[in-house]
Amino acid sequence: MESFNFKHRVDELVSKVDQLEQKGHEIDSFFSSTNKKQTDTSKGNSTLKDKDKEKHVPSIKKLQQDASRREAAAQKRMQDLIRQFGPILRQMTQHKWAWPFMQPVDVEGLGLNDYYEIIDKPMDFNTIKNQIEANDGTGYKHVREACADVRLVFKNAMKYNDERSDVHVMAKTLLEKFEEKWLQFLPRVGEEETRREEEEAEARLAMQFAQEAVHAKMARDLSNELDEVDVHLEELREMVVKKCRKMSTEEKRNLGIALTKLSPDDLRRALDIVAQTNPNFQANADEVDLDIDAQSESTLWRLNFFVRDALEVQSKNSESMDGDENPNNKRKRELCDAIASVSKKKTKKPT
Template identity: 40%
Template sequence: MAHNSVENLNRYNHIVYGLQEQVHKLEKQIKEVEQFYQSTADALQNGFQSKDEKPPKMPLKRASEEMQNEVMRHFSKILTEITQHKWVWPFLEPVDVKGLGLHDYYQVIKKPMDFSTIRRKIKAKDHSRYKNVREIYEDVRLIFMNAMTYNNEKDDIYVMAKTLLEKFEKKWLNLLPKVDKAESELSKEEADEQLNKKLAQEATYANRATGLSAELSKVETALRNLKSTLISQCRKLSGPEKIILVNGFAQLSEDNLTKALQIIIENDPNFKPTDEIPILDIEAQSDYTLWRLYMLVKQTLDEGKNLITHEDSMEENKHNAKRRKIE
């Protein structure tokens, strides 16, 4: 390295730090992609009968919409016929509980209903609006059931309610096949929409995965280029630097000694320490390997930790260092 090695080292450390931050961000995004595929794999698999089956395509116009409109037209006719019957007048407006002195009405009837309320809910623009024709059917039926619940069987209101309910149920049964068909078509379309939504999400995440792969490849290339640059700028260790490496190596803890051996193995796959205390041939290592070992030792010495506590004298330490033959 040149005389400005410290400045270069700081610059390279900054580059490495930036690459590490980029890798961390990419790893987070990769985890999100993996979680998406993990959470949707079963749902997507269950959505197809076979691997060769193509995903369903939504029609340009929802078939269920026209079917629902037709059902509603028929039901409106039924509603008109019932509300025009001569016996319907007691059920057109809410029960006048106070005026009729029905003090226990709300104790017996938990959900009052009448045709004016139904009309209002049909025309409503907020959350109170009916979601489907079955909800209207339930409320119409509730009108008559309330009257039959509160009144005795011999009362005129009871008889009127029972008669109208029977007429209404008969007309409803005739309409019911169309209601079932429209609901079935709606359910199918909603299932198809949900499946298509998941497929669209899968395509999005597939594109993200491709992009992330490309970004990781760029990071890998940058690291290789940085390594090549560092290797090309490596000079031979000076005498004092060799002394620091030798003496410091002798003080490395077991963990840091393992790191040092890993550095050697990375650049010399054929290296295999055979002794409990590894004996290294300094001439067999490249300048790049020596510099990495030197930086590890120097960092450990600067931090003042992960060092072996010796009770031997300084002369004995030097003797041990020579035995290791570390440059």
Template identity: 50%
Template structure:
């Protein structure tokens, strides 16, 4: 990029890059103004830090949402086969009893009454008596019973749990169904096929499975409705969270815009409190601009374009007329150039020989230092305030 500075770049005393100090007019109120400006900067900085935390929260919400959507999409196809296997029981097929017990589902009173009617029919069968009480393991000297049977169960225990009113009873017919099947399965597992208890258990289990199929349509309907309600609740909750974070994002955008405007106003106020640049200082600024690295020069030209939108900051060649720039722009350039040249001097070691030997390394260092706009503005304002408190009473 080629830049032609119309102000003659002749170095004059006290206008070197290292002498671009800030100085303000001392109107007798300087210290009070500086304190006020400093407090404003601190308040704005504190508010920006708070807003940054909220921005992180909003970003995390949408990041988690995208991740959850991706994982759900990947698992949908694999889950279809499992669901189909669980929701299609057939007569006489023991897989009906292996359906997943949905602990959260609470069966309706009507469905519980229908199941209670089936249970009474089974318990009143003439062959039900061996299964009404827990197995008398010690009395019958069944020393290997607990090695064969992992979870003992009997119809009497099931009945007591069905009639419990203290919250310890069943609230889902699938839970009762599983325990009834367990009673007969235990008996069939422990006794040989030709033994009477085995035959009685198998017969009662078949009758129970037949009757169970009669209430399956009602159960499936209830579970479907509950699943739909739960899905609707999840969607509503998700929508509410999205609306909440969307509103939060809008509020953050508005607040950040207001802070940006406050910083602009505060910077302009600070600059207005400063004296105008002298002709010599403008010449020194012109000379210093020509010493900037390409990256820093681009940033300086961008500052000019912010106050003058028609200025072609990105053109291959530009003419920069120092005399037509506003005081705000000149002071912004003055502060920026001073800091940029100090940074370049530190990174290069402060000698021409080191500059020549490490040219590529310094270029990388200069290009790698990028700051946020509001952080840069706070630094400019703070530098202006601090230096202004030292250099006063120098009027043009």
């Protein structure tokens, strides 16, 4: 029953660490994908620590609400601008040469059998007027769309009719007059577009700061959760140390022989295991003297499990998913390693 409880706690820690890893990957992915230029700018302008920054950064939900209000205001300003474009259209329609362009071309009545082969998108002043005055959301979204359609009226006429024809000359003349009026109107358009670009840039920067603050908090929470895992690992380590039976002389001798059969990389890892619980042991020295009898029981059993698995992999001469490379087994082994290694982070209590 006690062994079952221990295994259950290890499995819980495995699941917990998996969740923390996913959080860590999410945090790392966010900060890695942050645009370098924006990051450099924010670093250069920021004098607040993460905790202080969170107090000054609006929530993401509030920023989204602000974005909706800002978009609605921008659309209203653009609709006002489109209505201001209306007088320009009226001036064009009141010209004595505007009559051929007031209504859609009567293709059938005029017998223009090739019209749709030449003209891709027919356009006329009445259609433009209806688009400007539409209140059901089907009208123009930007004043430049209205401008483009006025130009299209004249360009269609110039494209379909011979340049010596009256309609071609009338269209060309009216287009020139329209361009003059549009040039006078253009500063208002540019002012609104600049304002919208600035608002969107500020909103993007505010959203970036908000997301950074959220992920910074996630990173701190993750650190706290990892500290909790360390506490649980320490508790499990104490349980393991108390339950470890003493390794027999024969088992120690076999362990020493097995160590000599390890590959250089595995031998280095084995020595690192010893160094984790023995600060005076120099695992990276040119000559290493490992006294098996001087090691703690928990270290000996960790070595024993590690050597057994390493030699099994070597004997198969492949990365078998049933052995050391199995993700679940590997994770549990790493946790068992961590159980014994946590103590090296702690201050030794006086006896």
